[in-house]
Amino acid sequence: MSTTTLNGLPVSEAPTLPDVLPPRKKRGRIGMFCYRHPTIAAGGVLVAIVVLIAIFAPFLATVDPTALAPARRTRPPSAQYWFGTDMLGRDVYSRVLYGSRVSLVVGFSVALLSSVIGMTIGLTSGFVRLLDTIVMRIMDGLMSIPPILLAIALMALTRASVQNVIIAITVAQVPSVSRLVRGVVLSLREQPYVEAAIASGTRVPKIIWKHILPNTLAPITVQATFICASAMIAEATLSFIGAGTPPIIPSWGNIMAEGRALWQVKPYIVFFPAVFLSITVLAVNLLGDGLRDALDPRLAKRI
Amino acid sequence: MFAYIVRRVVATIPVMAIVALFVFSLLYLAPGDPAAIIAGDQATPADVERIRASLGLDRPFLVRFGDWGWKVLNGDLGVSIFTNLPVTQMIKQRIEPTMSLMVLTLALSLSIAIPAGVLAAWKHGGWVDRLVMVMAVFGFSVPVFVVGYLMAYIFALQLDWFPVQGYTPIATGFLPWLQNLALPAVVLGGAFIALIARITRATMLEVLGQDYVRTAKAKGVGQRSVLMVHALKNAAVPIVTIVGIGFAALIGGAVVTESVFAIPGVGRLVVDAILRRDYPVIQGVVLMFSFVYVLVNLGVDLLYTVFDPRIRY
Numbered sequence: 001m002s003t004t005t006l007n008g009l010p011v012s013e014a015p016t017l018p019d020v021l022p023p024r025k026k027r028g029r030i031g032m033f034c035y036r037h038p039t040i041a042a043g044g045v046l047v048a049i050v051v052l053i054a055i056f057a058p059f060l061a062t063v064d065p066t067a068l069a070p071a072r073r074t075r076p077p078s079a080q081y082w083f084g085t086d087m088l089g090r091d092v093y094s095r096v097l098y099g100s101r102v103s104l105v106v107g108f109s110v111a112l113l114s115s116v117i118g119m120t121i122g123l124t125s126g127f128v129r130l131l132d133t134i135v136m137r138i139m140d141g142l143m144s145i146p147p148i149l150l151a152i153a154l155m156a157l158t159r160a161s162v163q164n165v166i167i168a169i170t171v172a173q174v175p176s177v178s179r180l181v182r183g184v185v186l187s188l189r190e191q192p193y194v195e196a197a198i199a200s201g202t203r204v205p206k207i208i209w210k211h212i213l214p215n216t217l218a219p220i221t222v223q224a225t226f227i228c229a230s231a232m233i234a235e236a237t238l239s240f241i242g243a244g245t246p247p248i249i250p251s252w253g254n255i256m257a258e259g260r261a262l263w264q265v266k267p268y269i270v271f272f273p274a275v276f277l278s279i280t281v282l283a284v285n286l287l288g289d290g291l292r293d294a295l296d297p298r299l300a301k302r303i
Numbered sequence: 304m305f306a307y308i309v310r311r312v313v314a315t316i317p318v319m320a321i322v323a324l325f326v327f328s329l330l331y332l333a334p335g336d337p338a339a340i341i342a343g344d345q346a347t348p349a350d351v352e353r354i355r356a357s358l359g360l361d362r363p364f365l366v367r368f369g370d371w372g373w374k375v376l377n378g379d380l381g382v383s384i385f386t387n388l389p390v391t392q393m394i395k396q397r398i399e400p401t402m403s404l405m406v407l408t409l410a411l412s413l414s415i416a417i418p419a420g421v422l423a424a425w426k427h428g429g430w431v432d433r434l435v436m437v438m439a440v441f442g443f444s445v446p447v448f449v450v451g452y453l454m455a456y457i458f459a460l461q462l463d464w465f466p467v468q469g470y471t472p473i474a475t476g477f478l479p480w481l482q483n484l485a486l487p488a489v490v491l492g493g494a495f496i497a498l499i500a501r502i503t504r505a506t507m508l509e510v511l512g513q514d515y516v517r518t519a520k521a522k523g524v525g526q527r528s529v530l531m532v533h534a535l536k537n538a539a540v541p542i543v544t545i546v547g548i549g550f551a552a553l554i555g556g557a558v559v560t561e562s563v564f565a566i567p568g569v570g571r572l573v574v575d576a577i578l579r580r581d582y583p584v585i586q587g588v589v590l591m592f593s594f595v596y597v598l599v600n601l602g603v604d605l606l607y608t609v610f611d612p613r614i615r616y
Contacts, residue, residue, distance in 0.1 A: 141321025148555030
């Protein structure tokens with residue numbers, strides 16, 4: 001056994017211990033976050049990339065996505081036209097990049113709107129017993145119409161515009177959010193701290209604002225993420241069957257709808273928007289899965 | 304038990320009434336004045352007014368709703384603006400392909416998803432489990448029409464195993480029918496399989512951790528019997544619930560799948576009706592699908608009593 005010195009005194013060196021615990025890897029803050037929430041990190045990075053693509057679409061070697069050029073229609077992908085051109089000679093690459101804007105705007109708006117409206121309805125019906133039965137029966141009725149059909153029916157009433165697509169999909173999503181919030185409110189009302197607040201004479205608006213609302217935020221955030229993903233699919237579906245975004249606006253659903261007639265011979269027109277849509281929806285769903293595990297462990301166990 | 308069934312059946316009536324009210328409002332709010340259209344360009348306002356009165360369009364909303372509701376109860380969904388045929392007849396002509404597609408998809412999904420979910424829970428953490436979870440995320444994320452074109456491109460265009468598009472009535476023969484519908488059913492089933500497999504896995508995991516499962520194992524009950532009798536039967540209630548709820552997505556997916564594979568079903572009917580703004584047809588199809596959806600969920604509620612005899616509200 002060798003010796004070494006500590007403060008000038010000889011001490012025997014500590015025997016080498018077997019590696020019971022592997023040495024802890026040094027991780028920075030970001031590294032640690034990615035390690036603990038891999039799905040949030042992966043989903044978040046992908047969503048961020050799509051958001052950046054949408055914002056900087058004009059600077060990413062794109063041309064005017066609506067510029068017609070009949071002379072060079074249905075060109076296969078090449079160095080000049082990365083994703084080829086469609087039957088009107090428009091550059092598919094530019095159209096797909098600009099299309100991300102529609103998907104993101106619709107997805108985020110629907111998620112935000114249906115959360116706010118659903119929360120208002122859910123809180124009201126969780127607190128006002130008189131309204132509860134009526135409101136929930138109406139929600140039951142709306143939920144009995146398959147969401148896509150509900151959106152189709154609403155779109156048939158109005159003229160095609162991004163705004164109307166957002167409204168139609170939101171109406172189809174509100175019932176499920178209201179039900180979720182109402183359920184959370186009803187269970188929170190039984191909690192001792194809410195009873196204590198009521199007993200000590202706190203007014204209802206303050207109870208809602210201070211005790212109930214903060215506790216609904218976690219499940220709502222998770223739900224909003226999933227709604228964002230399904231709203232993107234819904235927008236593409238509506239556009240695809242011709243009841244969505246007006247054909248002038250390049251949205252992924254529209255590009256696929258236009259490529260439909262030619263897909264057996266020119267599959268790339270359908271292929272590229274399909275890949276972008278799938279990856280974006282996947283990213284948002286991953287984000288939602290991760291958020292659910294992080295924010296609401298009880299929910300994670302159930303599904 | 305009987306009281307429960309009666310109560311569930313009665314409870315669907317107000318739900319259907321609200322659906323009907325919504326669907327009726329759709330036609331009521333639809334742009335365009337039917338009276339003005341019938342009267343033509345040359346008509347004076349007085350003519351339009353007379354036609355409106357003769358059609359009963361000048362009556363109050365609720366009276367018209369009652370009138371329309373009574374007709375619907377008698378199987379009259381109105382007349383298509385475009386073809387002038389009764390909507391009921393148009394739906395009847397198109398119902399077979401849609402029904403075939405739905406039934407085949409449902410059978411296929413259940414026979415893949417439930418064994419996959421059970422296996423994933425049984426071998427928790429194994430490769431089947433991981434595969435099910437990964438497939439579930441993809442199944443939710445890739446839209447029906449994307450899967451549709453991809454599968455059609457690979458299996459119909461490149462490999463030539465299936466016809467690319469179209470539909471053969473079952474009366475022509477079972478095999479041609481199946482060959483035409485196999486690809487659409489797989490495509491439509493994708494997200495549904497993911498949903499059911501995931502729920503089956505989750506509930507089975509929960510049930511397999513219960514005391515009675517441990518007791519059953521301890522007293523020497525066979526593996527198969529533990530899984531199927533003790534575990535799966537107790538996991539059945541959440542599974543059938545999700546099948547019922549997921550049926551809405553199946554209906555929405557059928558509309559798209561029929562467009563991708565050019566299947567002349569009710570879904571195509573409604574897509575064509577949107578392009579022509581044929582409101583009575585849209586109205587009729589939405590009402591019909593919602594009715595089916597409510598019925599399926601009523602069936603689910605009744606199935607509860609089979610799987611869980613304790614349920615007696």
